[in-house]
Amino acid sequence: MLDIKFIRENPKLVEKKAKQKGYQVDIDRLLTVDKKRRKLIEEIDGLRSQRKRVAEKRDEAKGQLIKKDLREKEDQLERYQEEFYTLIRQIPNLPLEDVPIGKDETENQPIRKWGEPKKFSFPVKDYDELGKTLGITDTETASKVTGTRFGYLKGQGVLLEFALIRFALDLLTNEGRLRKIAGDLNAKPFIPVIPPVMIKPQVFDKMARLEPKEERYYIPSDDLYLIGSAEHTLGPMHMEETLKEKDLPKRYVGFSTSFRREAGSYGKDIKGIFRVHQFDKLEIESFTTSGDSVKEQDFIVAIQEHLMRSLEIPYQVVVICSGDMGGPDARQIDIEAWFPSQNKYRETHTADLMTDYQARRLETKVRRNDGKVEFVHMNDATVFAGRTLLAILENYQAKDGSVLVPKVLQKYTGFTKITS
Numbered sequence: 112m113l114d115i116k117f118i119r120e121n122p123k124l125v126e127k128k129a130k131q132k133g134y135q136v137d138i139d140r141l142l143t144v145d146k147k148r149r150k151l152i153e154e155i156d157g158l159r160s161q162r163k164r165v166a167e168k169r170d171e172a173k174g175q176l177i178k179k180d181l182r183e184k185e186d187q188l189e190r191y192q193e194e195f196y197t198l199i200r201q202i203p204n205l206p207l208e209d210v211p212i213g214k215d216e217t218e219n220q221p222i223r224k225w226g227e228p229k230k231f232s233f234p235v236k237d238y239d240e241l242g243k244t245l246g247i248t249d250t251e252t253a254s255k256v257t258g259t260r261f262g263y264l265k266g267q268g269v270l271l272e273f274a275l276i277r278f279a280l281d282l283l284t285n286e287g288r289l290r291k292i293a294g295d296l297n298a299k300p301f302i303p304v305i306p307p308v309m310i311k312p313q314v315f316d317k318m319a320r321l322e323p324k325e326e327r328y329y330i331p332s333d334d335l336y337l338i339g340s341a342e343h344t345l346g347p348m349h350m351e352e353t354l355k356e357k358d359l360p361k362r363y364v365g366f367s368t369s370f371r372r373e374a375g376s377y378g379k380d381i382k383g384i385f386r387v388h389q390f391d392k393l394e395i396e397s398f399t400t401s402g403d404s405v406k407e408q409d410f411i412v413a414i415q416e417h418l419m420r421s422l423e424i425p426y427q428v429v430v431i432c433s434g435d436m437g438g439p440d441a442r443q444i445d446i447e448a449w450f451p452s453q454n455k456y457r458e459t460h461t462a463d464l465m466t467d468y469q470a471r472r473l474e475t476k477v478r479r480n481d482g483k484v485e486f487v488h489m490n491d492a493t494v495f496a497g498r499t500l501l502a503i504l505e506n507y508q509a510k511d512g513s514v515l516v517p518k519v520l521q522k523y524t525g526f527t528k529i530t531s
Contacts (some may be wrong), residue, residue, distance in 0.1 A: 113471075114471065115202070119145070128205040133433075136202050140198060154415075200316075204443065206436065210432070210433055211430060215434050215435055217430050221427045223427065224425070229395040236505075237452035241508055245267070245268075247265050248270030270525070272497075275437075276366060278519060279494045280303055283494070285300060302363050304345060305367065316472075317350065317469070317473050318343055319334070326371055341394035346473065346489060349361070350474065354478070358482050359399050363397070370388060390496060390497040392495070393493075396490070396491050397411070399488050400479070404488030404489075405464065416446065422508050424502050426448045430443075431444065439462065439468045446458070448498070451529075457500050457502075458498070460492070462492035465491070470486040470488065475489075
């Protein structure tokens with residue numbers, strides 16, 4: 112949620128920036144409602160003071176008139192408050208100045224590449240064929256048991272996934288190794304967390320991730336949603352708290368199963384387990400002061416790149432344009448891995464800077480060393496998800512149908528190749 116004071120002082124800018132993200136917002140109505148509710152608050156405060164003085168004089172007749180007037184104004188205020196919060200929550204976070212302006216994913220901007228796509232001396236197989244041939248993925252059985260866009264991960268595929276998780280956690284919890292990536296930034300390690308995979312609707316809304324609801328799995332009997340990413344329950348860990356500046360940054364890395372209905376992806380990636388309803392994911396969530404949040408995002412992207420380089424998978428870094436960003440995002444940077452079977456880069460990681468947009472809704476603040484209290488800034492990002500495993504399958508496939516295990520993962524898997 113944006114600061115209403117900022118909106119009052121910059122109505123045209125807010126309207127313009129929201130439009131760049133594809134949002135049509137009624138700033139005029141918001142400011143009208145805001146003005147009326149503030150006037151009512153003043154009037155109500157005045158009436159309460161007046162009622163107190165009248166009570167001291169024991170003037171019951173006048174006291175009843177004030178009580179009636181007060182009740183009417185409080186009812187009006189309640190209606191205006193409800194409309195105010197509805198309107199202000201419809202306004203997205205504003206893109207930072209370095210975010211490219213564009214309408215959709217076609218206008219995202221690659222900014223650098225690493226690694227040369229491997230040239231194979233044999234016809235490459237896609238991850239789906241490799242997974243089935245090697246016996247590590249099974250979507251046919253899953254479709255009978257659960258339905259489409261679900262899959263079983265089995266055998267050496269499971270060990271490979273958890274090797275990725277262990278490899279990443281060993282880096283993220285090691286201050287010495289992080290310092291080599293952080294440069295002059297605080298190299299404080301990440302705290303590992305296994306968060307709940309269910310969340311209350313009210314908290315989901317405070318995270319500004321409840322919408323679009325058609326993407327969410329809802330359990331009516333318990334009034335709970337299944338999360339779409341670990342960040343959804345990592346972000347509220349400090350809800351309604353005031354942190355101390357000396358304790359920042361607070362960095363977490365959460366592992367969870369994630370659930371997405373993929374309602375808006377009809378016809379996309381329907382084969383295999385690239386775009387599924389359930390997948391495992393290791394996710395970063397961090398809390399910083401306002402002055403450190405952009406550097407924190409750059410640090411997180413540097414971690415993502417370090418991990419991908421260690422796996423020796425070619426990738427490109429892409430700055431997401433305004434029209435392709437999520438509502439709470441102020442800046443989004445993706446990493447796309449090379450998929451030989453598709454002859455193109457596909458998104459495997461994202462890093463989202465929220466500034467104080469989520470924190471304002473969550474009431475998560477920081478008391479600065481000078482005593483000033485402000486909202487924290489929040490970042491979240493992918494460490495590894497299922498698509499990284501698929502990129503390994505494709506980039507490390509061999510002519511005999513086996514898949515080599517990246518060198519950095521072999522000490523975790525205990526084997527050097529996946530065979531049928």
